[in-house]
Amino acid sequence: MPSPITQVQPPLEFIPPDFDPLVYRGMCAVLPSWMKLRVAIADVEVENTKQLVELFQQFQAGKTRFLLAFRHPTPDDPFSLLWLLSRSVPQTARELGVSLQKPVHAHFIYDRGIPLWAGKFVGWLLPKMGCVPVKRGKADLVSLKAVRDLFANGQFPMAASPEGGTNGHNEIVSPLEPGIAQFGFWCVEDLQKAKRTETVALLPVGIQYHYITPPWRSLEQLLLDLEYDTGIRASVSPTAYLGLQDGTEPTLEQQTQLYQRLLNLGETLLTQMENYYSKYYGRSLVLPDLPADADPNARLAARLKSLLDTALRVAEEFFAIAPKGSLTDRCRRLEQAGWERIFREDLNLEALSPAERGLADRIAEEADLRIWHMRLVENFVSVTGRYVMEKPTAERFAETLLLLRNMVNRLKGEAPKPPLRLGPRRVVMTVGTPLSVSDRAEQYRANRREAVTQLTQDLQTAMESLIR
Structure with missing residues (x-):
């Protein structure tokens, strides 16, 4: 938090997602300059973008629902992912002759505490970008219901970090939290109850940063x-x-x-x-x-x-x-x-x-x-x-x-400072192979805890394999 708390505060209310296309387009317009000047990302590389294009094509055709499970080494990752979705995927789709509806975006799940330290503007921006908050330390029923509904019925796929937060390391994946796997199984259940035929998948995406000139x-x-x-x-x-x-x-x-x-x-x-x-x-x-x-x-x-x-x-x-x-x-x-x-x-x-x-x-x-x-x-x-x-x-x-x-x-008693930029960086994002949640539905019905644990472990292995 930006300063010590000395007074009791009213409850942290749920902030409903409220996607605004104008805000989205504005963010996409300033993204190249922001990445270069404010977060020192001078180059972007994406591997296996074709896989993500295919998933979006299936999503928009009503054949699948998926969650983009991304690595989270730094606070700069949201900008890299926005570039991936708003620029890399549409560009690759054009090269492949695939027609995708615009915007190509995702409902990002974020920690409800972020607006407390990031400020009012971020607290306003996140819902306008279609993001949905969760409280990490409790069964936040209102947030979980919203996530569950968006996963099954949202305008866009979901996106979340299974690590639960940044860990500061390019080449170490923190132990994954089981919530992402649980969201996947809930989506399978909700689709089956509605007699819908979409499949459900988790898509691992690796993110790594390299200094263009070692500082x-x-x-x-x-x-x-x-x-x-x-x-x-x-x-x-x-x-x-x-x-x-x-x-x-x-x-x-x-x-x-x-x-x-x-x-x-x-x-x-x-x-x-x-x-x-x-x-x-x-x-x-x-x-x-x-x-x-x-x-x-x-x-x-x-x-x-x-x-x-x-x-x-x-x-x-x-x-x-x-x-x-x-x-x-x-x-x-x-x-x-x-x-x-x-x-x-x-x-x-x-x-x-x-x-x-x-x-x-x-x-x-x-x-x-x-x-x-x-x-x-x-x-x-x-x-x-x-x-x-x-x-x-x-x-x-x-x-x-x-x-x-x-x-x-x-x-030293200082308030948290913005990340220190030591020099221009290249971000490399690697799109992995989707993990089918639908194929594990029978296992989930037989033993829910075991199914969630196994899917979480398989996702951990998949994310670790994306480290280059």
Whole structure:
């Protein structure tokens, strides 16, 4: 959120999709300039667009319903996907001699919390683009009903990120949430009840970003700034530079030094955070019993895992929530618990006495403060500790440093900042092979949970196969 919450808020109302063709055309018109000037995407490549053209042709002919399940490494992905649908697909259709009705678009599912930090304009824009919100940490019946109806009857196909949010990594797919598979099976059920013959499919789409000119100089500057912010350096003097240059691959010695400094930065931050939770929250972080000569990356990964668990437990104890499930599951439940204390559905705020309002404000303020621990964890749920070492590319260095920048900014008490652009990028989108949901209808009728789990796992495998 842009600033600390100190007052109770009215409930978060459902924002119904309200697609406006004029707004859509306006967004498409400014998209090339926006991508180049504001999000530093200078080139777009799409692989296997023909598959998506065929699905849209079948959708518009009333033969199929589908959901575009896309990777979500960065906040810039919606712009890339809008380019895919509004430009790449129509262009390929023309080349193939396929006539598609305009607009070629999708109903995107988004997190209801996005307008809270992205601002009023985004809160207005998303429904005008036909997007539908969901609350991630609860069974949001109004939103789920809207998604279900759009999947079966909407003007466009659906689109959503099965990862549930950005993970900051080009080459790691976070564990997928089962909701996307469940939406697919619900659509099959709804079509069968209506005696309709359309098939239902999930279409995996990979998204990756590559720097056109590897920004080694910019990466070194970001590393130096973070070293200063964490106290590793008292100042950033000219002698601190390794002499890296954009577009020039570092020497083996420079690469080794850069990686060692990245490792040292991570260890420094871990030590500071471990001391913080130990001294002020009485937490004794439990680490696995690793041998003295264990790989430093394995040791760092073990410490990080323990730290993330500790941070979530601090918040969970405040909200009286049991630590259950994956880190992502725990983050979702904590977010919802915080929202329930901030955006009050159980109170008539106008009817409260001044004293009651003051107590409600106090509860909201404390909830927001505790959610801070969860926000720290959100950035690191996919960090492995070996990501850069396994493949020390400019992209992997950048992804890791940008995650650490987000953490340091939170420690400094700063509001979330726009993503840092280190240089012009090329986005590569890869359209995969559709996964039929209709073909699994019998399995779903026999064992719903097993069918959802299996489809989610198959989608995970399919999305991981799209990483280049």
